[in-house]
Amino acid sequence: MKRKEKYKKIRWKWMVPFYIMMIPGLVYFLINNYMPMAGIVMAFKKIDYSKGIFGSDWNGLANFEFLFASGQFGTMVRNTILYNGVFIIFNTVLGITVAILLNEIRAKIANRIYQTVILLPYLMSWVVVSYLAFAFLSNETGFINNGILEKLGLTQINFYQEPKYWPWILLFVNEWKNIGFSMIIYLAAIVGISKDYYEAASVDGATRWQQITRITLPCLKPTIITMFILSVSKMFYSDFGLFFQVPKNSGILYPTTMTIDTYVYNALMKQNNPGMSAAAGFLQAIVGFVLVIGANALIRKISREDAIF
């Protein structure tokens, strides 16, 4: 008992400098992430500025109703979750594949050029991307309609009025834009793997393929899990640029392009109602929280040492 207390004191003293170093970060989080949380009450208030946010009347769950009133809640939740799920898989698989391929390129200059070219789309604004997509897809001047389909004698496709093509278009655009970023993260992890493993393996006669499956992939596991949990926490959010700008907010496409964020934007743009938008944000945050806890619990079950908490 006594020894334990003494040990505790030493540990405390030893840790003090670290906590001091933590202070700026903690203060940042307090100000930026925790203080605004008090605003959550707005989701349950009928905002009246003359009474102030906290003085306004309670509104029960009325602010949440608009999400369900149009009967489209199912569509937007399905879209948000399915797209995010598919994006997580594709981002991971393609990101790792490209990172490994890039890592195998020995010519330094070529390596740098490929890396930059793959990363470039990630640095573009969604507005620019939406016009690139428009240049391919539009009726009047679009490349696909006028450059390919017409030349082949096929009927033109009215892309912005046909929901069925959009899951593929959105998946393609998303991967084209984001693959560079996930590639960089995995590449950084791969570069960090000690060369000794590979040397030992090649002395033992392991092929390139065996080195990838037996060394690289197992060493990437912690990175993959971290990235996975991070993405899962955003499962209920959607990339507004992708789902709003790229389909040009064309209403007919909503069955396949509407997500929670775009619905909230369209419904509240004209109404300017802080209570309803707080309600939508609150819902997303709660679901995100539950998903993170859930995903982590699952990982803890499968392999304990890889769980984040």
Place this chain on the structure above:
Amino acid sequence: MRKQFKKAAAVLLCTATALSVLAGCSTQTEPEQSGSEKENTSETDHIVVTYLTLGQTPADLQEVQDALNERSVKDIGVEVEFKPVSAYDAMSQFTTWLATGERYDLMMPLLQDLNTYKEQGLIQPLTDLIAENAPYIQQMTDEGWTYASNNTMDGEIWSVMAVPNVTGSGGGFVVKKQYVDETDWAYDENKVYTLDELGELFAAIKENHPDMYPCGQTGATASYGYVGMFDAMGGDQATGVLMDTESTEIVNLYETDEYRDYLQHMRDWNLAGYIYPDAAVTDSSQEELVDSGVAAGYFMVSAPVQADDSEYMIRLTEVFQPTQAMGGWVVPNTAEEPEAAVRFLNYVWENPDIANLIQWGIEGEHYVVLDEEKNLIGFPEGKDATNSGYYNTLGLWGDTREVYVWSESQSQEKNDAYTEEAMNNPMKDIGVLYSPSAEASTKIAAITAVVEQYEPSLETGSVDLDQYYEEFINALKAAGVDDVIAEKQEQLDAFLKGK
């Protein structure tokens, strides 16, 4: 012990959060206190007024403000301080300013929904303030000039609008003269054309210019507002409308035969190549398409100012008088001198020369009078719109029928003729604005989302009508449009009874 520390940290975080909640409380109540206390110690009352610009603050604003104060302090004991803000920024910033308690005595939420301001407790009712401090505006209201102080909600006046130099509305199609003159389609200024007749014009233009899309882009704005005649009681057209000037029955615009017929025309015209193929999603404005020779014209309100010398205005409905909920001058709850603010409004409305001073600057320096009869002014020698120290075309002050104009095409004669036509054909709901209840505004959010989804594609004729029209109507009903319409009808009935 690690666990214990975790516990301590958790407690710490909780306290901090709680503290921040308290901090939030205290900052929130502060502005109210400062807003409620009033200092009437000095003889002159100082008021803070928003000054809307189109992006650039006039260089001589201070000079004009001084000239204005010289007169207003002497006449009514009010000193004005203008706070310039771009009209575009105003849309997003006004509510934030007021929510954080910034002081404004007069504010102009141009083209914004006043109901939002009222519901969120941002503005004060003006009925009593006007009765006590603004005899001229009160007199105009009593004489039945609804536009001097329309925007009545819950039996109270909430804003004072500038008296427009032209009132009234009506559907029309603005088209470049050159394309019409090439055909043998007969144009008559005062005739009301049907959509079929307009279609004949498009067919003729298309024949002469196969590469052109005569009807251009129709989906950017809710086009039916420029094609048909209806009035939405100051609310969104999706929340129910009166379909003509005799009607007192609120109906769902999208369910009417007129609207269905309009959509059918749009679909036919789209297939015939009269409508720009990417109309539903393009970012090019209607004017841009016309200027670049892609389109021949666009749907517009039929007021005379909308067509310039190179264009014809094809009328598609009679001219009528709608409810206008453009927003007007409001007195925010953060005002410290509401009486002085209303007194100042009265002063400007009563004296056209004061309105002229705020609108066009100082005579001789910023403009010269060319023709006193016609109220016509021009720039002094060596000055134009680009180098004048004071040139702001937003006409938001006073009685704009009396305020100077710059060109004869905006002549008051034409405007008066149009206004008179409109005044003789008023909608039954004039003088009342729809004020949605909390349940209704939830439904309106959902209804708006449905309209956003279907309207652009349907109104550009981009999709098959049989497939989507019914889906659209059903989605509106699912979103509760009938309940909202019933509520609106109730408010209209109550208003008509009290009239």
